Amino acid sequence: MESRTVSIKDVADRAGVAVGTVSNVLNHPARVSAATRERVQGAIDELGFVRNDAARQLRAGQSRTIGLIVLDVGNPFFSSLARAAEDCAAENGSTVVLGDSGQDAGREARYIDVFEQQRVQGMLISPVGDVGPRVEALRSRGMPVVLVDRTDTQRRCSSVSVDDVAGGYMAVRHLLEAGRRRIVFVGARADYRQVADRLTGARQAVEEHDGAVLEVVEAEAMTVLAGRDVGGEIAQRRTGELPDGIFCANDLLAIGVMQAVLLIRGLRIPEDIALIGYDDIDFSASAVVPLSSVRKPTTLMGRTAVELLLEEIEGPASRRRQVIFDPELVERGSTQAAVRAAG
Amino acid sequence: MESRTVSIKDVADRAGVAVGTVSNVLNHPARVSAATRERVQGAIDELGFVRNDAARQLRAGQSRTIGLIVLDVGNPFFSSLARAAEDCAAENGSTVVLGDSGQDAGREARYIDVFEQQRVQGMLISPVGDVGPRVEALRSRGMPVVLVDRTDTQRRCSSVSVDDVAGGYMAVRHLLEAGRRRIVFVGARADYRQVADRLTGARQAVEEHDGAVLEVVEAEAMTVLAGRDVGGEIAQRRTGELPDGIFCANDLLAIGVMQAVLLIRGLRIPEDIALIGYDDIDFSASAVVPLSSVRKPTTLMGRTAVELLLEEIEGPASRRRQVIFDPELVERGSTQAAVRAAG
DNA sequence: ACGTGCTAATGAAACGATTCAAAAGCGCGC
DNA sequence: GCGCGCTTTTGAATCGTTTCATTAGCACGT
Known part of the structure; x- marks a missing residue:
């Protein structure tokens, strides 16, 4: 129907402006005059332009996505935790994508790889077995990780768990x-x-x-x-x-x-x-x-996990913290x- | 710890070859002599190189990811369906990422946007309300969509549901x-x-x-x-x-x-x-x-949904199909x- | 007429992987 | 020594976005 994909260049041509201006409309609207902004917005709507996240990320070097790997999405503990994590991430402008390891180390590894290749901002992992080595490798490459429902006895990364x-x-x-x-x-x-x-x-x-x-x-x-x-x-x-x-x-x-x-x-x-x-x-x-x-306290755990992760993303030097919640009667x-x- | 991020260029320098050769090792190993392949692989391991999916996608124009949006990950029907979809996708070299709309149209819209920006290969959607217009828009931009647990009365896209x-x-x-x-x-x-x-x-x-x-x-x-x-x-x-x-x-x-x-x-x-x-x-x-x-038949539904989607991805001209399963006593x-x- | 101080718009460079036409290397027969 | 056919390697161009140093445009005071 449409020509394969609409790029920012097409929008620029249509609106009669430079590509940089279109980018500014999207990312720094204040820098653009109202008239131009409107014209560009019109072109965007007409052409059905959708930002190419790959290109954006490539340039930015980082995504706005958090990877969450759980042992079993069917388990209400995890689904409720995931929900809370999503909410908390959304409040901070990030999105959670969920991977279900199903207690399988192979699937866990697959998701870790995929998420790392996608350059997620960080990962929340409820690990299957001993993820020590995997986590170590991730961290050495600068990927923030927070363990969920498990403490890291060696304090290599932050964690959220229950007593x-x-x-x-x-x-x-x-x-x-x-x-x-x-x-x-x-x-x-x-x-x-x-x-x-x-x-x-x-x-x-x-x-x-x-x-x-x-x-x-x-x-x-x-x-x-x-x-x-x-x-x-x-x-x-x-x-x-x-x-x-x-x-x-x-x-x-x-x-x-x-x-x-x-x-x-x-x-x-x-x-x-x-x-x-x-x-x-x-x-x-x-x-x-x-x-x-x-x-x-699933909701609290989900939110806290995201908060710890964001903390680490913003200040990689921050101390690792093991947060242990008391359950509730x-x-x-x-x-x-x-x-x-x-x- | 490491210099910020390791690129294919770094690997090439380390192994003393051109970037194209490294790329070939990763994507077309047969084109590269065994000796070179080994040297490059060694450099990859030493440096802890991880492919940047954003760059790859940008070039390729398409990802190997399928977006799945469900009404409630806590619902066993959906979690089991998701599991099956993941398995089926994995067999075809794709990965499923899960979004939980929690029956909320806003969250659903958010995930649709995120997935479209990520240029997923296609989406499986278990829609909250009337997604007619949204789906129409997606399709007009060439994004394959399959509805799950809902038929499309207007036959605009394929669907998998239960009678x-x-x-x-x-x-x-x-x-x-x-x-x-x-x-x-x-x-x-x-x-x-x-x-x-x-x-x-x-x-x-x-x-x-x-x-x-x-x-x-x-x-x-x-x-x-x-x-x-x-x-x-x-x-x-x-x-x-x-x-x-x-x-x-x-x-x-x-x-x-x-x-x-x-x-x-x-x-x-x-x-x-x-x-x-x-x-x-x-x-x-x-x-x-x-x-x-x-x-x-959750497992069957999950697999079928992915199959219909892949069918459409491979041959966009293929006919839309409404698959309706009989439940089981x-x-x-x-x-x-x-x-x-x-x- | 000209410089000053703004804001707004420009467009080339960069991000990192893939592709592909071209070049290099090599073995071999004449 | 040279040309031919083959495999292997090269590196520039490309994808779409963001960034940022420049340029353009404009109002105003001298």
């Missing part, structure tokens, strides 16, 4: 404050650092409290189904051996436990057993008994002590 | 085949074309079946909570007036209905009431009674007729 020890502590302390003493921690074989941290926090809380005991039950996986198995096992215990509080390492497990406890034996939540999960997934609020949980029906009979 | 009428038909037909006759359709005030389509399909199925009746119940929203309200209302009906099959316009509603039906009155699923949802969200498989549902416990007593 899962504090989260575990918070959850169990909440159970203790609701008067529970026989606490069960349900977690999967602790491959994940995160699960181990949550357990550590749970232990701390119990140790601070005389008369409280913590039992650790291992689930097959971090899923609803595995939770149901664990819940079934617990529900079948003799009355004297029942726990009165359960902390699950994530919400899926907790929902499974809840299903089993409510249906298999007809125990009441929270009256007989108080239950709390972790992550505060969307679903938790609408479980049969709304599930208390521990929430990561979300109280819902599954731990509400209010209705509970005294004693 | 929700067929989905609704499928769901209710499944209930009928399980011997159910008193069917309830639960949907929200049908703002969404999609919900209306599902109801249309449901009606068709019922009309084909003598003695079957369909009742439509309106929920406040498409949420678990709203579903629970509807389920409570239904469960409290007198025995003779109970439905024996319920089709909910999405899984969230269905899960709410399930919670209410099971807990409030202790009815059995599927023995007393068979229940089926729509969308097949992750959670459905692990509901207390695993929920039957209707699934969109997912049978689970909530409709399993097997256990049901005869009669």
Whole structure:
């Protein structure tokens, strides 16, 4: 339809001005007289001119784009973090482009390459495994990087993460404050650092409290189904051996436990057993008994990550900072002590 | 650390060859003798050279990037579709970059602009509202566009979508085949074309079946909570007036209905009431009674969308195609007729 | 008439990779 | 020693934008 692509030169010809003037209209409107500005704008509209970002970047040496690589876009934590990052970037005139590594190191590497070739301003990476070497290489070439949901133990770059020890502590302390003493921690074989941290926090809380005991039950996986198995096992215990509080390492497990406890034996939540999960997934609020949980401050994390990155972009000499957020307790029906009979 | 950025010129100097030779090593290795190739490669590694995509694109006039704009990355439908699109693109040497419009027309417009300025090869758009004019403008400038999860009634561009009428038909037909006759359709005030389509399909199925009746119940929203309200209302009906099959316009509603039906009155699923949802969200498989549902072929849709786009990129003269997929029935416990007593 | 002090507009140079016509290098037969 | 055919290498031109030193244009005071 149109001649292949419309360049700034075409616009200049059409408006009867020099290319530099067109560029000024686009980038420094104040430098151009109103009349000329209008004429150029008219030509732009008529011809349907769209800036060629490649040329602009080539000249500028830098783009206005931030690369964000997440482990799984399907995970609400990441999608919500991404949303926040986008908003914060937009406020600063940048755009976030998203890459989904799907926990695959190869895909992660691909995105890092693509983003570097695109000369993004910087990258936010939620790394798959050990990205130490990759990040080191990036940094040596002057590419700002901020790690997300992971601290850099060697302090090579800034990072934004969550204190899962504090989260575990918070959850169990909440159970203790609701008067529970026989606490069960349900977690999967602790491959994940995160699960181990949550357990550590749970232990701390119990140790601070005389008369409280913590039992650790291992689930097959971090899923609803595995939770149901664990819940079934617990529900079948003799009355004297029942726990009165359960902390699950994530919400899926907790929902499974809840299903089993409510249906298999007809125990009441929270009256007989108080239950709390972790992550505060969307679903938790609408479980049969709304599930208390521990929430990561995703929005804050997304914004902070972008801010740290921009800081580093503007002042490459700035110090690396490891920002660690405390998670937040979300109280819902599954731990509400209010209705509970005294004693 | 390093001198600002390493260009192909630096590599050429280091290796003692001309810039054209370096370029050939990168793009047409066969044209270069093995010895030279090795020397150049060595220089590249030593200097940590990274291709400047902006310059490459500027010269080539086109990138190897596809822009994908979705309504909500948090929605599993879109995240899974994105994953498939990425895979398919990767197989064809392209990369997908993701933009999340969050159902916001402004953000959608922003991403369209950014992608167009980046001269992406083409865009996959799951549009917020009426993108007719925008798409028209893009196309007039030669930018290939494929709509996702939406047909283009005016056939201006190719599209990939799902036949929700067929989905609704499928769901209710499944209930009928399980011997159910008193069917309830639960949907929200049908703002969404999609919900209306599902109801249309449901009606068709019922009309084909003598003695079957369909009742439509309106929920406040498409949420678990709203579903629970509807389920409570239904469960409290007198025995003779109970439905024996319920089709909910999405899984969230269905899960709410399930919670209410099971807990409030202790009815059995599927023995007393068979229940089926729509969308097949992750959670459905692990509901207390695993929920039957209707699934969109997300992976296929993602791949097809990319294929249609590539088709158009390679042959701009190719005809626009509206690909409409049939959804797929997912049978689970909530409709399993097997256990049901005869009669 | 001429210099001064403005603002507005100009256009060549630069960014870094790719392309391609031309040159260089080489082996070989006469 | 020379020309031929082949592969390998060269380097200037190109893409579209931004930048910035210059130039143009204009009003005003002397």
